Amino acid sequence: MSADSLLRGDRVRLAALTPADYPAIARWEESTAYRRLFDTSPAVPHTAAAIGKVLEELQASPNAFLFGIRPPEGDDLIGIADLSDIEWPHGTAWLAIGLGPAHWDQGYGQEALRLLLDFGFWELNLYRVQLTVFSYNPRAIRVYEKLGFQREGVFRQAVHRDGQRHDMLLYGLLRPEWEALRAGPPAP
Numbered sequence: 244m245s246a247d248s249l250l251r252g253d254r255v256r257l258a259a260l261t262p263a264d265y266p267a268i269a270r271w272e273e274s275t276a277y278r279r280l281f282d283t284s285p286a287v288p289h290t291a292a293a294i295g296k297v298l299e300e301l302q303a304s305p306n307a308f309l310f311g312i313r314p315p316e317g318d319d320l321i322g323i324a325d326l327s328d329i330e331w332p333h334g335t336a337w338l339a340i341g342l343g344p345a346h347w348d349q350g351y352g353q354e355a356l357r358l359l360l361d362f363g364f365w366e367l368n369l370y371r372v373q374l375t376v377f378s379y380n381p382r383a384i385r386v387y388e389k390l391g392f393q394r395e396g397v398f399r400q401a402v403h404r405d406g407q408r409h410d411m412l413l414y415g416l417l418r419p420e421w422e423a424l425r426a427g428p429p430a431p
Contacts, residue, residue, distance in 0.1 A: 249362060250310075252354045255321060257310035257362070260298060264311055265291035267320045268298075271343045280380055281341045283402055283411070301327060308367070312342070312355045321346045324355050326363050326372065334370035334418075336363060353386050360390065361425070364418045371417055377402055378410040391424045392416045 250257040269291040271277045278286035301307050307327035311320050322342035329336040338359065342352050363369045374392070376383050388394075392414040400408035 249366060250358055251315060252358050254315070255312050255351050255355050255358070256315050257324065257355065257358050258313050260302070260309060260311040260323065262295055264320045265295040265298070267343065268294050268323065271341070274344050277341065277344050279404060280377065280383070301325065308362070310359065312351060321351050322355065324359050326359065326367070334368065336369050336372050338372050338374045348382070353390065356386065356390055360416070360421055364421050369418065371415055373413065373415040375411050375413055378412055384412070387414050390416070391420050
């Protein structure tokens with residue numbers, strides 16, 4: 244892998260988010276399905292301004308790296324992804340990803356995650372990346388497991404949706420596991 248390809252794959256690239264992206268994210272948030280896959284907060288839409296405020300705070304943090312997921316050419320926004328809450332002394336980070344509903348089931352998320360993990364392990368020198376996912380999201384679970392994440396724990400019945408309790412699963416991936424999957428670190 245060359246340095247030029249660190250944030251660029253065949254189908255997507257990781258790029259900076261701009262205020263022009265906030266209205267697209269606000270439209271995604273109008274989808275209850277999107278909100279219910281993204282986090283545990285109530286599935287209510289947010290304004291572009293409110294989304295911008297949250298994302299700008301995250302971008303300003305020295306312990307977070309936030310990206311827009313875009314096609315290789317052009318500035319259309321496919322999704323967002325981040326590594327956040329980085330604990331530098333321990334080399335750990337939390338991972339999150341959200342794709343706009345029109346972009347689900349097309350392989351964009353898997354490639355974006357591969358790029359984000361390469362960046363985290365090889366550019367930031369992280370040792371561990373972790374995430375949570377809801378038990379009712381088998382599509383995401385398959386992708387995470389395909390990328391080498393190991394299920395490490397369960398927050399039993401942590402999420403209440405539509406009168407039912409659901410588990411929130413904890414997954415983790417260590418740098419040696421990623422390197423084995425990717426056949427070693429990139430050449431300098």
